Structures are given as structure tokens and as C-alpha cells.
Amino acid sequence: xxxxxxxxxxxxxxxxxxxxxxxxxxxxxxxxxxxxxxxxxxxxxxxxxxxxxxxxxxxxxxxxxxxxxxxxxxxxxxxxxxxxx
Amino acid sequence: xxxxxxxxxxxxxxxxxxxxxxxxxxxxxxxxxxxxxxxxxxxxxxxxxxxxxxxxxxxxxxxxxxxxxxxxxxxxxxxxxxxxxxxxxxxxxxxxxxxxxxxxxxxxxxxxxxxxxxxxxxxxxxxxxxxxxxxxxxxxxxxxxxxxxxxxxxxxxxxxxxxxxxxxxxxxxxxxxxxxxxxxxxxxxxxxxxxxxxxxxxxxxxxxxxxxxxxxxxxxxxxxxxxxxxxxxxxxxxxxxxxxxxxxxxxxx
Numbered sequence: 392x393x394x395x396x397x398x399x400x401x402x403x404x405x406x407x408x409x410x411x412x413x414x415x416x417x418x419x420x421x422x423x424x425x426x427x428x429x430x431x432x433x434x435x436x437x438x439x440x441x442x443x444x445x446x447x448x449x450x451x452x453x454x455x456x457x458x459x460x461x462x463x464x465x466x467x468x469x470x471x472x473x474x475x476x
Numbered sequence: 477x478x479x480x481x482x483x484x485x486x487x488x489x490x491x492x493x494x495x496x497x498x499x500x501x502x503x504x505x506x507x508x509x510x511x512x513x514x515x516x517x518x519x520x521x522x523x524x525x526x527x528x529x530x531x532x533x534x535x536x537x538x539x540x541x542x543x544x545x546x547x548x549x550x551x552x553x554x555x556x557x558x559x560x561x562x563x564x565x566x567x568x569x570x571x572x573x574x575x576x577x578x579x580x581x582x583x584x585x586x587x588x589x590x591x592x593x594x595x596x597x598x599x600x601x602x603x604x605x606x607x608x609x610x611x612x613x614x615x616x617x618x619x620x621x622x623x624x625x626x627x628x629x630x631x632x633x634x635x636x637x638x639x640x641x642x643x644x645x646x647x648x649x650x651x652x653x654x655x656x657x658x659x660x661x662x663x664x665x666x667x668x669x670x671x672x673x674x675x676x677x678x679x680x681x682x683x684x685x686x687x688x689x690x691x692x693x694x695x696x697x698x699x700x701x702x703x704x705x706x707x708x709x710x711x712x713x714x715x716x717x718x719x720x721x722x723x724x725x726x727x728x729x
Contacts, residue, residue: 426600434603435649441608442653451615454608458601 401468407443421465485714486511492709495637510710517665521565534669535569541676547575550617552656556624556647561711562670566663567621569672578613580622614654622647624697625716636698639723648690658693660700
């Protein structure tokens, strides 16, 4: 059950990232960094993504997550899943 | 540990004439005199703070746009300022006036320990964290103060003093994302006092959204800066002065 919930969260975050970056993404992109070394999100777009995810989970999320230079769809989904437990 | 601030070189006659070619000789002399007095005044304020002395008696507020009422009602504001006048005393001065303030900085500066600060790092993620922390503070009814001419990579080019001035998006993105108004504020040296001048919120065209809204707010901020420089040229500090001098002139026509 936890794995299914985790997949749903990751799929949804992937859709949100795709919307923000205007490119189609697959599971293969889940480990690509969101920032400069990967999908090229700047600071404002990262914050917009965090706000999107907050609306998804219905609660404020830790801004500290954004500081991780290796932040990916997978790591963000894992953080969200932990926060929801 | 808070590090001591380095004194900033005052503007030269050549620099002021380059930025304000129409400045008359008498106004130029007055500006240079004010500029020469700033470093000592900055040191005096810093020393009083270091000794733990209360400075309210030397701080006065000129509220031109309903700032006090907004702050009392805990309506969030994005306060933008510039490297101008007594900029390092501005956040502590606002704090002393009871403002619930979060200061975004790129490096430590001397200040009261009670001042909440968020450091904007070099990386994209660190900058994003600072923005997200600011949003949380605004959501709780607090205000955020940051310099519109901070060292972040300038993304918005807007006219100012006949040049194309580059500004970072941060303040304008915060306003767009939260709905909090952008309120310009400056700390001016008036004799040996700090005068905090808070002007009305910046206005963007009705219906502007997204990056168009950010650009409109940035243009309004630059227009406010131009007005400020024309009125108080001697209080234009080194980082902003350099940025303006290095900015490309607007093309004629």
C-alpha cells in the first residue's frame, strides 16, 4: 500500500514538473536533478513547484527541501511521502 | 558572529556627473558633502548598536503610504530597498518600530540579534529556499525586506536614469506568488538621524500577470529609484552606483 501511495505521489509530482517545464517527462527523468545540472529549474520555478506540491498535499512543506542541489522528482516524492505519514 | 561592515567609498564628482549630467554645481557640492558624512554616521549607528544602546530617538518614520496601518493589521508586505543612504540601519530601524520583519541578505551584517534573517546563497536551491521561507513569513502576516539591487543574477532589465538597469526577480516574484504588495522603503541620513521613508505600494497595470507583472513592478521600482537618486544623489552607495554606471545607456529614439 505504501509503495502504491509513493508511486501516485511520484507520478503526480512528475506531472507537476512537466507542466512547469513544458516538456514531456517519463520515469527515466525521476532521478534527474531539477536545478541547474538537470532540468534547469531556476529558484522561482522551484518555489512554484513547491507551492504546487503544497496544494497537492494540503499542507505547507519544508523550504529546506529546495536547498538540496540534487533535488529530483524521486527525492521530492519521498520527502512528501515521509511528511504525510 | 556578525562581522563588521566595511566603509563604502563615497561617490566622486565624476560619478555623480555621469549619472546626473544636469546636476547643478551647488546641488553637486551639497551631495558630495552628504556623501562624505555617511561613513561616520554609519559607524556611529553601528557603534551604538554594538553597545546595546537603543536608537529609537535617532530613528524617525516618514510613512507616506499607510505602512504603519498595514503593519499593525499584519498585512504582509514585500519591502524593497536599495544600497542607498543608511541601508544597514534600515532593517534594525524597522524592527525597533515593531515591524515583524524577515530580512533577506546575501552576507552577514551587523544588526540586532532579534532580527530574523534568511541568507540567500549562491545556488539555485539556496535561493529557492530563501524565497520559500519568505513566503511562509508573509503568509503569517509578516513582512520581508530585501534589496532590489542585491548580487543575484539580474533577470529584469528596466529603464533607470537613462540606462538599462538589471534587477533580480526575487522581490517581484514574491509579490506575484503571494499577492503581498511591493512597498519601497529607504533609510536616509538626516543630520545624525535615520529617517525611514516608506512610500506607497508600487502599482502595476490592472490585469498584469506572470512575468509581465514582475516586469511592471520592476519598472515601477526603477522609476522610484530614479526619483530617489535625483532627490538625494549624495546617498547613492557604492554597489548600486557601480551597477548604474556599468549599465548600458538606453538607445536614443
